[in-house]
Amino acid sequence: MDAQILPNFLQKRTFLTPDRPALSFLGKTYTFSEVYERAYTVAGQLQAAGLTRGQFAGVLLRNHEDTVFILLALQLIDVKAVILNNRLTAEELIWQMNDSTSAFFLTENSFDEVSQKVVNSLDEISAIHKEDLFRTDPAEPALVEEINLDEICTVMYTSGTTGNPKGVLQTYGNHWWSAVGSALNLGLNEKDSWLCAVPIFHISGYSILMRSIIYGMKMVLFESFHEKKAIDAISDEKVTIMSAVSTMLTRIADELKNDKLPEYFRCMLLGGGPAAKSLLEVCKEKGIPVYQTYGMTETSSQIVTLAPEYSLSKLGSAGKPLFPSHLKIAAPNGKHANPGEAGEILVKGPNVTKGYLNRQEETAKKMKDGWLLTGDIGYVDKEGFLYVLDRRSDLIISGGENIYPAEIEGVLVSHSQISDAGVIGMKDDVWGEVPVAFIAGDENLDKKEVIKYCLERLAKYKVPKKLIIINEIPRNASKKILRRKLRELLEESGN
Amino acid sequence: MDAQILPNFLQKRTFLTPDRPALSFLGKTYTFSEVYERAYTVAGQLQAAGLTRGQFAGVLLRNHEDTVFILLALQLIDVKAVILNNRLTAEELIWQMNDSTSAFFLTENSFDEVSQKVVNSLDEISAIHKEDLFRTDPAEPALVEEINLDEICTVMYTSGTTGNPKGVLQTYGNHWWSAVGSALNLGLNEKDSWLCAVPIFHISGYSILMRSIIYGMKMVLFESFHEKKAIDAISDEKVTIMSAVSTMLTRIADELKNDKLPEYFRCMLLGGGPAAKSLLEVCKEKGIPVYQTYGMTETSSQIVTLAPEYSLSKLGSAGKPLFPSHLKIAAPNGKHANPGEAGEILVKGPNVTKGYLNRQEETAKKMKDGWLLTGDIGYVDKEGFLYVLDRRSDLIISGGENIYPAEIEGVLVSHSQISDAGVIGMKDDVWGEVPVAFIAGDENLDKKEVIKYCLERLAKYKVPKKLIIINEIPRNASKKILRRKLRELLEESGN
Numbered sequence: 009m010d011a012q013i014l015p016n017f018l019q020k021r022t023f024l025t026p027d028r029p030a031l032s033f034l035g036k037t038y039t040f041s042e043v044y045e046r047a048y049t050v051a052g053q054l055q056a057a058g059l060t061r062g063q064f065a066g067v068l069l070r071n072h073e074d075t076v077f078i079l080l081a082l083q084l085i086d087v088k089a090v091i092l093n094n095r096l097t098a099e100e101l102i103w104q105m106n107d108s109t110s111a112f113f114l115t116e117n118s119f120d121e122v123s124q125k126v127v128n129s130l131d132e133i134s135a136i137h138k139e140d141l142f143r144t145d146p147a148e149p150a151l152v153e154e155i156n157l158d159e160i161c162t163v164m165y166t167s168g169t170t171g172n173p174k175g176v177l178q179t180y181g182n183h184w185w186s187a188v189g190s191a192l193n194l195g196l197n198e199k200d201s202w203l204c205a206v207p208i209f210h211i212s213g214y215s216i217l218m219r220s221i222i223y224g225m226k227m228v229l230f231e232s233f234h235e236k237k238a239i240d241a242i243s244d245e246k247v248t249i250m251s252a253v254s255t256m257l258t259r260i261a262d263e264l265k266n267d268k269l270p271e272y273f274r275c276m277l278l279g280g281g282p283a284a285k286s287l288l289e290v291c292k293e294k295g296i297p298v299y300q301t302y303g304m305t306e307t308s309s310q311i312v313t314l315a316p317e318y319s320l321s322k323l324g325s326a327g328k329p330l331f332p333s334h335l336k337i338a339a340p341n342g343k344h345a346n347p348g349e350a351g352e353i354l355v356k357g358p359n360v361t362k363g364y365l366n367r368q369e370e371t372a373k374k375m376k377d378g379w380l381l382t383g384d385i386g387y388v389d390k391e392g393f394l395y396v397l398d399r400r401s402d403l404i405i406s407g408g409e410n411i412y413p414a415e416i417e418g419v420l421v422s423h424s425q426i427s428d429a430g431v432i433g434m435k436d437d438v439w440g441e442v443p444v445a446f447i448a449g450d451e452n453l454d455k456k457e458v459i460k461y462c463l464e465r466l467a468k469y470k471v472p473k474k475l476i477i478i479n480e481i482p483r484n485a486s487k488k489i490l491r492r493k494l495r496e497l498l499e500e501s502g503n
Numbered sequence: 504m505d506a507q508i509l510p511n512f513l514q515k516r517t518f519l520t521p522d523r524p525a526l527s528f529l530g531k532t533y534t535f536s537e538v539y540e541r542a543y544t545v546a547g548q549l550q551a552a553g554l555t556r557g558q559f560a561g562v563l564l565r566n567h568e569d570t571v572f573i574l575l576a577l578q579l580i581d582v583k584a585v586i587l588n589n590r591l592t593a594e595e596l597i598w599q600m601n602d603s604t605s606a607f608f609l610t611e612n613s614f615d616e617v618s619q620k621v622v623n624s625l626d627e628i629s630a631i632h633k634e635d636l637f638r639t640d641p642a643e644p645a646l647v648e649e650i651n652l653d654e655i656c657t658v659m660y661t662s663g664t665t666g667n668p669k670g671v672l673q674t675y676g677n678h679w680w681s682a683v684g685s686a687l688n689l690g691l692n693e694k695d696s697w698l699c700a701v702p703i704f705h706i707s708g709y710s711i712l713m714r715s716i717i718y719g720m721k722m723v724l725f726e727s728f729h730e731k732k733a734i735d736a737i738s739d740e741k742v743t744i745m746s747a748v749s750t751m752l753t754r755i756a757d758e759l760k761n762d763k764l765p766e767y768f769r770c771m772l773l774g775g776g777p778a779a780k781s782l783l784e785v786c787k788e789k790g791i792p793v794y795q796t797y798g799m800t801e802t803s804s805q806i807v808t809l810a811p812e813y814s815l816s817k818l819g820s821a822g823k824p825l826f827p828s829h830l831k832i833a834a835p836n837g838k839h840a841n842p843g844e845a846g847e848i849l850v851k852g853p854n855v856t857k858g859y860l861n862r863q864e865e866t867a868k869k870m871k872d873g874w875l876l877t878g879d880i881g882y883v884d885k886e887g888f889l890y891v892l893d894r895r896s897d898l899i900i901s902g903g904e905n906i907y908p909a910e911i912e913g914v915l916v917s918h919s920q921i922s923d924a925g926v927i928g929m930k931d932d933v934w935g936e937v938p939v940a941f942i943a944g945d946e947n948l949d950k951k952e953v954i955k956y957c958l959e960r961l962a963k964y965k966v967p968k969k970l971i972i973i974n975e976i977p978r979n980a981s982k983k984i985l986r987r988k989l990r991e992l993l994e995e996s997g998n
Contacts, residue, residue: 024810192691197691328518378508
C-alpha cells in the first residue's frame with residue numbers, strides 16, 4: 009500500500025459524518041451531505057463543460073457558498089485550481105492565466121468587466137461564469153475516489169524579491185499535513201466551528217475549507233470581514249476558532265468595548281505578519297485567546313504557532329514549528345544561528361510546497377536540501393520559540409495582503425517616462441503598511457498620470473499611496489536597490 | 504521535501520510541550536521532558552551495549568515505566584523492537600527471536616527462568632536485563648533526529664490459518680497514521696489522558712504509547728488490569744479515554760454497580776472482537792460511552808471505529824473506516840458484496856502493514872493490490888457501517904488475546920503419540936472463548952501428559968482446556984480441517 013493514497017477527502021468526510029454541519033453562509037447552513045450533493049452536481053456540470061482530470065483552471069470567485077461548491081467540485085474531479093486574487097487587474101490575471109497554462113477560466117458575473125478583458129486576450133479560452141454553469145445539465149461526473157497526496161490540488165501566486173509572480177504548488181498532502189499539524193497543536197472537538205472572514209482565495213481562507221472537510225467541522229464563511237458581524241456570528245454560530253490579521257483583530261477588540269467573547273471561543277489565530285505588542289496586550293486584557301502564528305502560501309498556512317500553554321507567557325512569539333514541521337535560523341555566516349541570534353528563517357516539512365509551477369530554476373533557488381528559504385528574519389529563544397522580526401526584507405504587508413515591491417517596480421519602469429523605481433512600505437494606522445514609490449525619470453513626470461497608469465495594471469492595494477521623485481534610485485554595486493537608503497529618504501521627507 | 508520525513512516523534516513532542524504530563528505509573532507522573540531524559544539515558548546505555556541503528560532487538564518486558572523508557576529509547580536510536588508477548592514459552596520466544604534475526608534480547612529479571620532457556624539456545628546472543636543495563640554508564644547517544652515514515656518501528660508476531668507465527672511489520676508511518684486517524688474520529692483535547700490497562704506488548708497498548716507522544720497526552724499505565732483500580736484511576740488521574748476488551752468492560756460494569764463514571768470520561772474504546780449486545784446495553788444503561796472498534800496487529804490498532812454521533816443508534820456496529828483508511832467486503836463470488844451481504848473484510852490504508860518480516864510469499868497471499876485480506880467475516884449496512892460477524896473463521900479470542908489453532912495443532916502433532924489434531928474455540932463465561940483440542944493417535948494417549956507437553960511449549964492461555972480423543976480429524980479433500988464438523992462434535996459431547 010502506497011502511504012500516499014487517501015480516499016477523496018470530501019467523499020470520505022461525507023461518508024463518515026453526513027449530517028454534521030459543514031458550511032454556514034449568510035445564515036444558511038449546509039450539512040456535509042448537502043455540500044457534497046452540490047459539489048457533485050457542479051462536478052458534473054464542469055465535466056460537461058469540458059474540464060478533465062489533471063488540467064489547471066483559473067478560478068476568480070468571491071467568498072460565497074457557490075465558491076465552496078466549485079472549489080470542492082474541482083477536487084472531486086482532480087482539476088487543479090489556480091486560485092486568483094479577487095483584486096487583481098486584467099493584466100495581472102492574464103499573466104497568471106498564461107503562466108499556469110490554465111485551460112479554463114471560472115468566474116462570476118460580478119467580475120465581468122475584468123474577465124471580459126482577460127478572455128479577449130487569451131486564445132481559445134472562454135470564461136465560464138458560475139451563473140451560466142449552474143444552469144447547464146450536469147454530466148454524471150467521473151469522480152476521483154482516491155487521491156495521491158503528491159498530486160497538486162491548488163496553485164496560488166506570490167512574488168519573489170525580483171521578477172514576476174510565481175505559482176506556488178500546493179499538493180493534497182500539503183493541505184492534509186497542514187490541517188493535521190494544526191489539529192495536533194490546537195486540538196480538535198466535534199463541536200468546533202471556524203469563522204472564515206479572510207479571503208478564500210488566500211491560503212488563510214482555503215486552509216479553513218480544507219480543515220472543514222478533514223476534521224468534519226463547520227466553516228462559517230463571510231463575504232468580507234466586518235467586526236460587528238464577526239462578534240455576532242461567534243455567538244449565533246457558536247464559533248470556536250477564527251482566523252484574523254492584525255487589522256481585523258484591532259477592530260474586533262475596539263468593537264467589543266467592555267464585552268467579552270463567549271467562553272467556548274477558544275482560539276483567535278493571528279497571522280499575516282508580526283503583531284504589535286500593544287494589540288496583544290489589549291487582547292490579553294479582554295480575554296481574547298490570541299494564538300500568534302507564522303506561515304505563508306508556500307507552507308499551506310501555519311507552520312509555526314504558539315501552543316495553548318504559552319499563549320500568555322510568550323506574548324509576541326509565533327511559537328514553535330508544528331509537529332510535522334522543522335525550522336532553523338541561518339546566521340549571516342551561513343551557519344546555524346545561536347539562540348537569540350537573528351538570521352533568515354528556514355522551514356521544511358510535509359506541508360511545505362515542492363516548488364513553483366514550471367519554474368525549476370526559481371524553485372532551486374528557494375529550496376535547498378529540502379529547506380525553504382523564506383527570506384524572513386527572526387530568531388529563536390533558548391526554549392525554541394520563534395520571534396519573527398521582519399518578514400522578507402522587502403515585503404510590505406497591508407491589511408493582511410502581501411505586496412511585493414518588485415512587482416510594482418516592474419510596472420513603474422514600464423512607464424515611458426520612468427527610468428528607475430524603488431518601492432518600500434510606509435507605516436499606516438489602518439493597514440499596518442502601505443506602499444510608497446520612489447521614481448526617477450522625465451522632468452515632466454505627472455504623478456496623477458502615473459497613479460492612473462498603475463491603477464490599470466495593479467490591484468488597487470498595490471498602487472503606491474505616495475510617489476516621491478528623486479534623481480537616482482540608490483543601488484549597490486550589483487545593482488540591487490538599497491531599500492534601507494529609501495527608508496532614510498522617507499524619514500527625511502517627514503514620514 | 505520528501506513528505507515521508509518527520510522529526511523524531513519523542514524529541515519533537517518534548518520540544519513542543521516539555522512540561523505536560525506524559526506518563527503516570529503506580530502514582531508517579533513524568534512530564535515529557537522527564538520521559539525524554541530517561542529515554543535519552545537508556546538510549547546511551549543501549550548504544551554502549553552495542554545496539555546500532557537498523558538492527559532488530561527482541562523485547563520481553565512487562566507493563567512498567569521502564570518498558571516505556573526502553574521502547575522510546577529504541578525509537579530514539581532507530582532500533583526495531585520485536586515486541587514479545589510476555590506469556591510465551593521459551594520455545595515460542597526462541598522461534599520469534601530466530602525468525603526476526605534479532606541481534607539483542609532485552610528483558611528483565613522477572614523473566615529469568617524463561618530468558619535463560621532462550622539465551623542458552625541462541626548463538627551469540629546474550630540477554631540484556633534492564634536491571635543490569637540501567638546500572639551501566641551511558642554513551643552519549645547518537646539520536647535519529649529525523650525519521651522516515653517508511654522505516655520499520657516495531658514487529659509483532661501473529662499467526663495465520665496455517666504455519667508458524669509471522670512478524671507483522673509496523674512502520675513509523677503505520678503508527679502515525681493510526682494515531683491521526685483515531686484523533687480525526689475521537690477528537691483531541693490537551694486535557695486528554697488515556698488509560699492503558701492492556702499489554703504494551705500488544706498493538707492495543709503500544710498504540711496508546713504512540714498516541715501519547717504524537718498527541719502530547721498522558722498515558723496512565725497499569726501493570727495489569729484490575730476493575731476497581733481502573734475505576735479509581737479514572738477519577739484520580741482524570742482519565743478521559745480507556746482501551747478495553749469485553750472481559751475488562753464486563754468487570755468494570757459489574758464493579759460500578761449504581762455508580763457512574765465521571766463526565767469527562769468520554770470514550771471506552773472496545774476492541775478485541777465483537778462484543779455481546781447484552782454488554783453494550785448494560786453500558787448504555789450505565790452511561791459508559793462505548794466505542795466499538797475493529798482492528799488488528801496488521802492495521803496498527805483501530806481501522807474501523809464508531810463515530811460519536813452513532814454510538815447509540817448503531818449499537819453493535821464497529822463503525823466506519825477511519826478517515827485515512829478504506830474497507831470493502833468481498834462476496835463469496837469474489838465481487839463487491841452488496842449492503843447487508845456477508846463476506847470477507849478487506850482493508851487498506853497508510854496504517855496497514857506492508858507485510859510480514861522476511862516472508863514475501865505469505866505477504867503476497869495476504870495483500871492483494873494494496874488490500875489486506877483479513878480473513879474476518881462481516882457486512883456493511885446501507886449507510887456503510889461495518890458489522891463484524893466473526894473474526895477469521897478459525898481465530899479464538901480469549902480475554903483479548905488472539906489464539907491461532909494452527910499453532911496449537913503444530914505443537915500437538917509434534918507429540919510422538921499424536922498423529923493429527925484440530926483445535927477450535929469453546930464458549931467460556933470468563934474469557935469469552937477457550938481452546939479445545941481434538942486429537943487422534945495412540946490408544947495409550949495420556950491426556951495429562953499431553954497437557955504438560957503443551958505447557959512446556961505454548962503460552963498458558965493457548966493450552967487446550969479440554970482434550971477430546973477421536974479416531975480421525977475430519978478434513979476435506981484438500982486436507983483442510985473441517986472445523987465446522989469439530990464444532991458439531993463438541994456440541995454432541997455436551998459443550
